[in-house]
Amino acid sequence: MDLILRRANLPDGRKGIDIGIQGDRIVALESNLQATAPQEIDVSNRLVSPPFVDAHFHMDATLTYGIPRVNQSGTLLEGIALWGELKPLLTPEAVMERALTYCDWAVARGILAIRTHVDVCDPKLLAVRALLEVKQKVAPYLDLQLVA
Template identity: 60%
Template sequence: MLDLIIRNVVLPDERPGQDIGIKDGRIVDIRPALDIEAVEEIDGGGYLLSPPFVDSHFHMDATLSYGRPRVNASGTLLEGIRLWGELKPELTHADIKDRAHRLCRWAIAKGNLAIRTHVDICDPSLIAVEALLEVRSDLRPFIDIQLVAFPQDGFYRDPTAEALLLKALDKGVDVVGGIPHFERTMAEGARSVQRLCEIAAERGLLVDMHCDESDDPLSRHIETLAYQTQRLGLHGRVTGSHLTSMHSMDNYYVSKLMALIQEAQVHAVAN
């Protein structure tokens, strides 16, 4: 007995008239005219059935906040960070939760059923963490939400960040995040990558780190991230996000860097 059969659908490879058998939340059989009983059946009506969209990099605590406290006139990352710093003291639990719920309802309606969202932990109240943990729980039947503990103000630049990040992880945040290029020196950025990867290794968690979100060819924290991934045996559990400085780097250096990233099995979200 299956839990669900979706009958008469077309698969992405264009096979028509397929039935999909599902048990315990997993697809267990795909074939035409599936001859087995199920608790529930849905007639697909010959429509396309495909995996959902996945949003692999988002900031849900800031969603739908355009123009607050004012528009980013320069369109730059640094002005955006400054504006977020101005907005943070005005945020409420209800406001964050309401905006996140609205965004998630839109995502579900468009077939986006998985979101990895970074959440700012550089706030003593951890108000955004608390709100998004509730949103994750509220919407668990409909969408998979993965939370990244993100030290927006810098892991070492903000003297409270390490304690707050650990507290957020204790509350149930899923992934260790970082922003090494926002630290005050390249050395502190590299040190933050090491410490954050060590925290993830100690706790058996994933890593998703903002890396080198600039045009500076000397911003090479993705190299450190790949090295620490190999050193700590985190292969396949680490993601580097943005990586925009790579387009300014010397081609010879990048040829070595890409091999290192591949060996470490570091994922790239190049947005």
């Protein structure tokens, strides 16, 4: 094994479980695992869980707070109107830069899968093309699913 996490607490309530990892796979999950690894980490009293999933996101609009202005009412209707104002200002580079920043933030907080809706009303499909490129770039560390 490459790595063993010792004495983990699991989401199902089990405590003191050793987790053996080989490559990118969990290969053992048991109390008092009788194996060694070059790297062993004591995670006593810490929760070890599967990665988080964000099942509903709008990555083409991420990190656009205040662009072109702030939603003063906080309502969905004003948010939709703001999106209409923002769309003509979008560039593929800006969409990609904000999306990649958000992806890094998400992974740093334990999210390893995101399902994002993407605006397909633009005849040029600017956001779709930009997010398809982001999907390729983050594929080694994040499962990004685009939904029209």
